[in-house]
Amino acid sequence: xxxxxxxxxxxxxxxxxxxxxAKILKAITTYTGKVEGMKSAQYHDWQQARSLAAQTxxxxxxxxxxxxxxxxxxxxxxxxxxxxxxxxxxxxEHIRRIFRERKVRKVVKSKSMTTxxxxxxxxxxxxxxxxxxxxxxxxxxxxxxxxxxxxxxPAMHKSRQDIAALFHEKLGVPxxxxxxxxxxxxxxxxRSAYVTADAGITGANFLLAEGAIVMTExxxxxxxxxxCPPVHVVIAGIEKILPAMExxxxxxxxxxxxxxxxxxxxxxxxxxxxxxxxxxDGPQEMIxxxxxxxxxxxxxxxxxQHALRCIRCGACLNACPVYRTVGGHxxxxxxxxxxxxxxxxxxxxxxxxxxxxxxxxxxGACTQVCPVQIDLHHLLLKNRAKATEEKRGVDxxxxxxxxxARVMTSRKRLEGVRRLAVAGEASLRVILPHAxxxxxxxxxxxxxxxxxxxxxxx
Amino acid sequence: xxxxxxxSLFIPCLIDQVYPEMGFSMVRVLHRLGxxxxxxxxxxxCGQPAxxxxxxxxxxxxxxxxxxxxxxDEELVCPSGSCTAMVRNFYPGLLGDAGRKQAGAVFEFSEYxxxxxxxxxxxxxxPAKIAFHNSCHSYRELGIAEVPMQIIAQIDGVxxxxxxxxxxCCGFGGVFSVKFSAIAGAMADTRLQMFLDAGAExxxxxxxxxxxxxxxxxxxxxxxxxxxxLAEFLDEAMADHxxxxxx
Numbered sequence: 001x002x003x004x005x006x007x008x009x010x011x012x013x014x015x016x017x018x019x020x021x022a023k024i025l026k027a028i029t030t031y032t033g034k035v036e037g038m039k040s041a042q043y044h045d046w047q048q049a050r051s052l053a054a055q056t057x058x059x060x061x062x063x064x065x066x067x068x069x070x071x072x073x074x075x076x077x078x079x080x081x082x083x084x085x086x087x088x089x090x091x092x093e094h095i096r097r098i099f100r101e102r103k104v105r106k107v108v109k110s111k112s113m114t115t116x117x118x119x120x121x122x123x124x125x126x127x128x129x130x131x132x133x134x135x136x137x138x139x140x141x142x143x144x145x146x147x148x149x150x151x152x153x154p155a156m157h158k159s160r161q162d163i164a165a166l167f168h169e170k171l172g173v174p175x176x177x178x179x180x181x182x183x184x185x186x187x188x189x190x191r192s193a194y195v196t197a198d199a200g201i202t203g204a205n206f207l208l209a210e211g212a213i214v215m216t217e218x219x220x221x222x223x224x225x226x227x228c229p230p231v232h233v234v235i236a237g238i239e240k241i242l243p244a245m246e247x248x249x250x251x252x253x254x255x256x257x258x259x260x261x262x263x264x265x266x267x268x269x270x271x272x273x274x275x276x277x278x279x280x281d282g283p284q285e286m287i288x289x290x291x292x293x294x295x296x297x298x299x300x301x302x303x304x305q306h307a308l309r310c311i312r313c314g315a316c317l318n319a320c321p322v323y324r325t326v327g328g329h330x331x332x333x334x335x336x337x338x339x340x341x342x343x344x345x346x347x348x349x350x351x352x353x354x355x356x357x358x359x360x361x362x363x364g365a366c367t368q369v370c371p372v373q374i375d376l377h378h379l380l381l382k383n384r385a386k387a388t389e390e391k392r393g394v395d396x397x398x399x400x401x402x403x404x405a406r407v408m409t410s411r412k413r414l415e416g417v418r419r420l421a422v423a424g425e426a427s428l429r430v431i432l433p434h435a436x437x438x439x440x441x442x443x444x445x446x447x448x449x450x451x452x453x454x455x456x457x458x
Numbered sequence: 459x460x461x462x463x464x465x466s467l468f469i470p471c472l473i474d475q476v477y478p479e480m481g482f483s484m485v486r487v488l489h490r491l492g493x494x495x496x497x498x499x500x501x502x503x504c505g506q507p508a509x510x511x512x513x514x515x516x517x518x519x520x521x522x523x524x525x526x527x528x529x530x531d532e533e534l535v536c537p538s539g540s541c542t543a544m545v546r547n548f549y550p551g552l553l554g555d556a557g558r559k560q561a562g563a564v565f566e567f568s569e570y571x572x573x574x575x576x577x578x579x580x581x582x583x584x585p586a587k588i589a590f591h592n593s594c595h596s597y598r599e600l601g602i603a604e605v606p607m608q609i610i611a612q613i614d615g616v617x618x619x620x621x622x623x624x625x626x627c628c629g630f631g632g633v634f635s636v637k638f639s640a641i642a643g644a645m646a647d648t649r650l651q652m653f654l655d656a657g658a659e660x661x662x663x664x665x666x667x668x669x670x671x672x673x674x675x676x677x678x679x680x681x682x683x684x685x686x687x688l689a690e691f692l693d694e695a696m697a698d699h700x701x702x703x704x705x
Contacts (some may be wrong), residue, residue, distance in 0.1 A: 008638075015644035025648075032623070321627045325644045359638050361631025361645070362510060364598035365624070384512025397633075401508045405516035408471070408502040409523040418475060441476045441670055448469050448478035449499045457485040457497070 003332055004355040010330035011359070020157065020327060027156050028318050034261025035315070042253060042263055053254050054373040057309035060241050064299065067209040067241045068290065074211025078273030080286040087293050088118040091235065094289050095120065095201075096127060102231060104129060104198040108190075110215070110222035111135035112203025113151050113312060114235045114291055117334045120201060132193045134221035136186050143170045149328035151335055152259050152314035157327060190221065200225040200283070204236040205311070206251060210244050212272045213288065216252060216265040223269050232274065232283040237291050239308040245270070251311065258313040258371040294347030303382055307342050309372040316366035316376055322359060331356060338366035338376045345383050354387035411449060418443055464496040466531035468564060470541040471503035472666040480666060483693035484537045484567055490696055491576045495535075501527045506544040509552070511633045518552055525553070525560050534563050535570040537689050538665050539596025542566040547599050566596060567689060568606045568664055577609055582695030585615030589658035591649070591672065591685075592625040593665035606664055606688060613695045619659075621652040630671035646675035653683070660684045662691045 014020055039046045060067060072082040085091035099107070107129055109115065121142075124131045133142040137154040141147065144166055148154030155163070160179055168175040173185040194200075202225055206214040213234050215222050226232045242251060248270075256262040275282035298304050317323045317337030328336040333344045333356070341356035357380045366376040388398070407413045422443050451457070465488065473481045488495055504524055509517035524545070528534060536542045545564045549557030571577050590610060596602045610616055629635060629645025650672060653661050661683065663669050672685045686694075 011638065012640035015640040021644065021648065321629065321645050321648070322641055325641050325648070358511070358634065359641065361594070361627050361629055361634045361642070363594035363627035363631070365594070365627065368598060368624075381510065381512070384510070385514050386512075388512040388514070397511060398513065401511065401513040401516040405508065405519045408505075408520045411500050411502060414502050441472075441674075443475050444478050446478065448474040448481045449497075449501075451478050451482070452497050452499060457482050 003352050006332055007330055007355060007359070010332070011326040014326045014330055021325065023157060023159060024324055024327060027153070028324060031261060031318055035257065035318075036261075038257045038261045038263060042257060049250065049254060050371050050373050053250055053311075053371060054309060056242070056247060056250065057372050058306070060243065061239075061299070061305060061308060064238070064241065067243060068238060070209040071207050071211065071241060072290075074209070075213075075273060075288060078211050079276060080273045080288055083287060083289045085118075085289050085291050085293070088291075091118045091289050091291050091293070092120075092123045095123060095233065095235075098231070098233060098287060099124070099127065099129060099199065102198065104231070106130045106132075106193070106197045107199050107201055108132045108134050108193050108197040108225050108229060109138070109200070110202040110217065110225040111138045111154070112201070112235060113148070113334060114203050114237055115201060116148060117293060118235065118291065120235070132190065132197070134190050134193070134219075134225050135217070136183065136219060136221075139186055139190070140166065143167070147329065149336075150314060150317055151312055151337075151340075152317075157329075194224040194228040197229040199231040199233060200227075200229040201233045201235065202226050204234050204240055204288075205255065206242050206248065207236055207240045207288075207290075208242055208245060208247075208270070212245070212270050214242075214248065214252075215269045215271070216255060216267070217269075218260075218262075218266045220267050223267055226269065226271060227282050230284045232271075232286045234286070234288040235291055236288065237293075238295050239310070254371045255311050255313050258315040258369070294343075298343065298346045301346070304342075304346060304379060307339070307346075307374055307376075307379055309374055310339055310343075311372060312339075313371055315369040315371060316374075319365040319369045320360075321363060321365065322361070338380070339374070342374075342376055342379045342383065345387070350383070350387050350390050354383060357381075357383035357387065415447065415450065418447060463532050464494040465570075466528060466534045467495050467497045468504075468528070468534040468536040468541065468545075469497070469501065470536065470538045470666055471507075472670065473537060474502070476670065477666055477687075480537055480669075480687040480689055483687065484535070484689035487689055487692045487696060488535070491571070491579055493574070493576075496531075498527050498531075504541045504544045505552075506541060506548075507632055509544065509548060510631075514552070521549060521552055521557070525549075525556055528560065528563070532563060533565065533570075535565055535567055537567045537687060538667070539566045539593045539600055539602060540665050540667060542569070543595040543599035566600060566602060566664065568609055569600065569602055571609060572605045577605075577612060580609060580612040580692065580696065581614075582612075582692065582697075582699045583614040584660075584691065584695035587617045587619045587657055587659045588691075589619050589621065589653045589656055589661050591628060591653070591661050591663040591668055593663060593668050594625065594627050596664050597625045602664075606662075609688065609692070610662060613692070619653075619657040621656040626652065628668045628671050630665075630667040632667065635671060642671065643675065643678070646671050647679070650675050650679070650681070650683070654681075658683070660686060660691070662686050662688050664688045 083094050133139045140155040149157045164177050167173045204213040205216050256265050274286035320337050323337040333340045345353040362377045364377045407417050469481045505517040505520035546561045549561050628649045629642040635642035
C-alpha cells in the first residue's frame with residue numbers, strides 16, 4: 001500500500017505543477033514531430049514494419065530457451081563468459097564477486113535500464129567502488145542524485161537552465177554555459193575515467209543468438225565504456241534476443257525511429273567477444289549476465305507473454321497522457337509509463353504495483369505507437385482483472401460493484417436506487433470523499449427511461 | 459444494411475441517469491432523418507464500468523442482462539463510442555458466442571448515420587467556431603476518424619477549429635477519474651487548452667463521459683466554452699431548418 005500512496009501523492013503534486021507539465025509537453029512535442037517525420041521519411045509502410053517486427057519477436061519468444069542457449073554457446077566460443085541471474089539478488093551477487101575477485105575500485109557505466117533494475121549503483125557504492133555514469137542524460141541525473149525520469153531520455157525533465165545550474169554547482173562551470181559548453185564540461189569530466197576505470201558496465205539493446213551483443217547510442221560513450229577498461233560486464237534481459245545480424249536491418253531503425261526520431265543512432269556497436277589473440281583493442285574479459293528477474297514468470301502467462309516483445313524505445317511513455325501529466329518519477333519503478341505499468345506488477349508483485357495498471361484512462365495511445373504492436377492498454381485491463389482475482393480481504397470496490405451489478409440487472413431496482421439518490425443527494429455529497437463529490441455528476445430529475453415512458457421522444 | 463425493424467436505442471447509463479437530453483436529441487435527429495426507433499426500457503448499462511475496473515464477474519452479469527434485453531434487435535444505435543466499443547470489442551471475450559452475436563449489432567451514432575447513408579440528408583445551421591473531440595474508444599477501439607467531422611461539415615455556418623495532431627485523451631476514463639482525480643483533472647485541463655489555443659468556442663464530442671469531464675473542467679476554470687454531444691449539436695443545428703424536416 002505504501003507504493004500506492006506514494007504514487008498518489010507524487011502524481012497529485014506533479015499534476016498540479018504547470019511548469020513541469022509545460023516542460024514535458026515541450027520536450028515531447030519536439031520528439032513527436034521528429035518521430036512522425038522519420039516514420040514517413042524512412043518507411044514506405046510503417047504499419048508493415050511494426051507487424052514484421054512483432055512477428056520476429058513472436059518467433060523469438062516461441063524459441064526463447066533455444067535461442068538463449070545458442071547465444072551462450074556462440075559467444076562463449078568467442079571468448080566471453082555467460083552468467084545467468086534468476087533475480088536481481090543473484091545478478092548483484094555475480095557483480096560483487098566479479099569485482100571483488102578483480103579488485104575493481106572504479107567503474108564506468110553506459111546507460112542501461114537493467115542496471116537500474118538491479119540497482120548496480122547502490123550495490124557498488126556499498127562496496128566502496130566509484131561509479132561514473134558516462135551517458136550525458138544519466139550523468140545529469142546521477143549528479144542531481146535522482147533516478148532516470150524516462151527509459152530513453154533520463155533527464156527529459158531538466159531544461160538547459162536546470163542543467164547549467166546543476167553543472168555550475170557540481171562541476172564548477174559558469175552558470176551561463178550554453179548547451180555546447182555543458183556538453184564539453186561533461187566530456188572533460190568523463191574522458192579520463194575511461195582509461196583509469198578497472199571495469200566498464202553496459203546494457204545491450206539486442207543479443208544476437210549467433211553470438212554478439214548490440215548497443216545503440218549517440219554519444220560514443222558506450223563504445224569507450226565497453227572497449228577501454230580491462231573488464232566489460234554486460235547486463236541484459238533474457239528477452240533481448242534476436243536470431244541473427246540480419247534482423248538488425250529492421251530493428252535498429254525501428255528502435256531509433258520510435259525512440260528518438262532518428263534514422264539510426266550515431267554509434268551502433270556489435271560486439272562478439274573480448275579482445276582476441278592478435279587484436280590490439282578491447283577488454284581482456286567480457287562477461288554477459290543474462291537477467292531473468294520476473295521475465296520468465298511473464299513468459300509463462302500466455303495472456304501477458306507478448307509484453308516481452310518490448311524493445312524499450314520509450315514511445316509509449318511519450319504518447320501517454322498520464323506520463324505527460326505525472327512525469328517519470330511519480331511511478332516509483334524502473335520502467336515508467338504504459339510498459340512499466342504493464343510489466344512491473346508481474347515483475348515485482350501484483351499486490352504492490354497493480355495500482356499502476358489502474359492509473360490509466362485506457363486511451364490506447366500507447367498501443368497505437370508501439371513499434372512491436374504490444375497491446376499495452378488491453379494488458380493494463382487484464383492486469384486489473386488479475387489483481388481483482390488475486391485480491392484477499394475486504395475491498396470496497398468489490399462490494400460496490402457487486403451491489404452495482406444487482407441494481408443494473410433490473411430497471412425497477414435502478415429506478416428505486418435513483419429515487420433514493422435524488423432525494424438524498426445533498427446529504428450524500430456531504431459524506432462522499434472530496435474527489436468523488438467533485439467528479440460525481442448530479443443525477444437528472446428523471447431518467448431517460450422514465451421520460452420515455454411519459455411520452456417524451458415520440 | 460438498415461432493415462425493416464425499427465432501430466433500437468442503446469442509451470448509456472450516464473445518459474439515462476444524468477444527461478437524458480442527449481438521448482432525446484439523438485432521437486429527434488434520427489426522426490428528422492426518417493428513422494423509426496424503439497426503446498427497450500429494461501436496459502440499464504453495458505457493464506463497462508465494472509469491466510474496466512477489473513471486475514469481470516460483475517461485468518459479465520450486467521452484460522448478460524444487456525443481451526437478454528436486446529437479443530431480438532437487429533441494429534442498435536448508441537450515442538457513445540466507449541459503450542459501443544465495450545459491446546463490439548469486449549463482449550466476445552467476455553461472453554463467447556452470445557457476445558459475438560451482440561457485438562455485430564451495435565453502432566455508434568455517427569457510424570450509424572454513415573452506415574445508413576444519412577449524412578447527405580443532414581441540413582442545418584450552427585454559426586460558431588467548432589472543434590471535435592473524438593473519444594479515445596471511438597477513435598482507437600472503433601476506428602472512427604473522419605465521419606464525425608464529415609457530419610459536422612454538413613452544417614452551415616460552422617468554422618472548424620481543430621487542434622493539430624492525433625486525438626488526445628480528456629482524462630475521463632470512467633473509474634479512473636474517480637480513483638485518480640488529480641491526474642484526470644490535469645489531463646482535462648491540457649485537452650481543453652488545446653481547444654482554446656485552436657480558437658474553438660464550442661467543442662462537440664461523441665461520448666457522454668468525455669463531455670461530463672470536460673464540462674466539469676470548464677466549470678472549475680470558469681470558462682464559458684460549450685461542450686456538446688454530437689446529437690445535441692445536430693439537434694440544435696437542424697431545429698429550425700426546413701431542409702432537415704422534409705426528409
